Amino acid sequence: MQATVGDRLLVHGKNVGLADRHGEIIEVRGDNGAPPYLVRFADGHEGLVFPGPDCVVEHMSEG
Numbered sequence: 001m002q003a004t005v006g007d008r009l010l011v012h013g014k015n016v017g018l019a020d021r022h023g024e025i026i027e028v029r030g031d032n033g034a035p036p037y038l039v040r041f042a043d044g045h046e047g048l049v050f051p052g053p054d055c056v057v058e059h060m061s062e063g
């Protein structure tokens with residue numbers, strides 16, 4: 001998984017009924033776009049994310 005600052009991170013809900021979470025990648029701490037990522041979520045919370053299989057990076061160039 002690779003990302004750049006400004007890309008969006010989508011975290012799918014792990015259980016039925018849990019909402020997906022969306023956030024903006026504000027810092028890439030790995031080499032060459034690799035995780036971990038500092039993410040600012042829609043509710044204003046910021047956290048360091050080590051993405052798992054439930055995460056998808058939406059690149060800015062994809063619109």
